[in-house]
Amino acid sequence: EDQVTQSPEALRLQEGESSSLNCSYTVSGLRGLFWYRQDPGKGPEFLFTLYSAGEEKEKERLKATLTKKESFLHITAPKPEDSATYLCAVLHTGTASKLTFGTGTRLQVTL
Amino acid sequence: GAGVSQSPSNKVTEKGKDVELRCDPISGHTALYWYRQSLGQGLEFLIYFQGNSAPDKSGLPSDRFSAERTGGSVSTLTIQRTQQEDSAVYLCASSRDRDIQYFGAGTRLSVL
Numbered sequence: 001e002d003q004v005t006q007s008p009e010a011l012r013l014q015e016g017e018s019s020s021l022n023c024s025y026t027v028s029g030l031r032g033l034f035w036y037r038q039d040p041g042k043g044p045e046f047l048f049t050l051y052s053a054g055e056e057k058e059k060e061r062l063k064a065t066l067t068k069k070e071s072f073l074h075i076t077a078p079k080p081e082d083s084a085t086y087l088c089a090v091l092h093t094g095t096a097s098k099l100t101f102g103t104g105t106r107l108q109v110t111l
Numbered sequence: 112g113a114g115v116s117q118s119p120s121n122k123v124t125e126k127g128k129d130v131e132l133r134c135d136p137i138s139g140h141t142a143l144y145w146y147r148q149s150l151g152q153g154l155e156f157l158i159y160f161q162g163n164s165a166p167d168k169s170g171l172p173s174d175r176f177s178a179e180r181t182g183g184s185v186s187t188l189t190i191q192r193t194q195q196e197d198s199a200v201y202l203c204a205s206s207r208d209r210d211i212q213y214f215g216a217g218t219r220l221s222v223l
Contacts, residue, residue: 004153034211043115043202043214044154087154097142098156098170099212 002027006088006102013078013109021073021086021105029093033071035064036087038104044087047073078109113137115215117203123221124193132188132218136205143186144212145178149199157201160186193222 003026013019025033032051036044048057050066057064061082063074073086085106089099116135124130136143145157156170160180171177175193180186190197200219204212 036214041216043204043216046211046213049211089154097159097161097167098144099146099154100156101146101153103151103153 002090002092002100004088004090004100004102006086006105008105009103010106011108013075013107015079015109015111016077018074018076018078020075021107023071023073023088023102024069025071025088025090027090027092027100031091031093033066034089034091034099035071035073036089038085038087047086075107078107080109080111083107083109115203115205115213117201117215117218119218120216121219121221123223125223126195127192129189129191130193130220132190132201132220134186134188134203134205134215136184136186136203137213140205140207140213141183142206142210142212143180144204144206145186145188146202146204147199148202148217154202157188190220193220195222198222 005024007022032049034049035047037047038044048064053068055066061076065072085104087101087104089101118133141162143160146154148154158178159167175191178188198221200217202214202217204214206212
């Protein structure tokens with residue numbers, strides 16, 4: 001059974017203080033790893049998809065990386081508007097199309 | 112270019128009543144998914160529709176839950192005889208085949 005574990009559960013940063021969020025996964029065949037951002041009262045917003053170990057993607061202050069066992073979401077010089085819950089999910093290579101999600105990292109960036 | 116639309120945004124019901132939640136996917140997306148998000152837990156897969164294929168119902172927690180998709184577009188998730196443990200946010204997503212899933216804002220269901 002696919003498993004996704006995210007750490008830390010919560011993270012508080014000061015504006016400009018860079019950090020990384022971790023997503024460890026166990027899946028028999030990885031089709032893709034997805035990062036989403038979720039604001040309170042809203043649905044998850046797609047950020048990145050990574051398909052193979054060594055792949056990296058960037059968007060503004062965010063950079064996602066992938067190894068065979070985990071993914072990192074690096075946040076460089078965060079701003080208060082980056083405050084949100086960040087969700088990681090995996091898609092299996094089998095016929096099933098469901099995403100298996102972690103429980104998320106709740107990020108708060110203060111001035 | 113509208114996104115995934117869900118209605119209602121909030122639903123309060125009494126234990127034992129039936130509820131229907133609606134999802135209108137992004138135009139042109141052939142795949143539609145329902146997930147449930149309970150407090151403190153990750154998103155939990157419920158059901159998946161792909162074109163005219165039989166739906167993947169493997170995530171439905173009990174036979175009180177059912178879903179249909181009419182005309183390959185709008186979907187309705189029905190929960191019969193609601194229980195307090197059904198209280199959660201129900202999220203719908205759509206995608207082109209097995210590509211990136213785009214989510215709606217969800218329906219917050221509260222069972223009293």
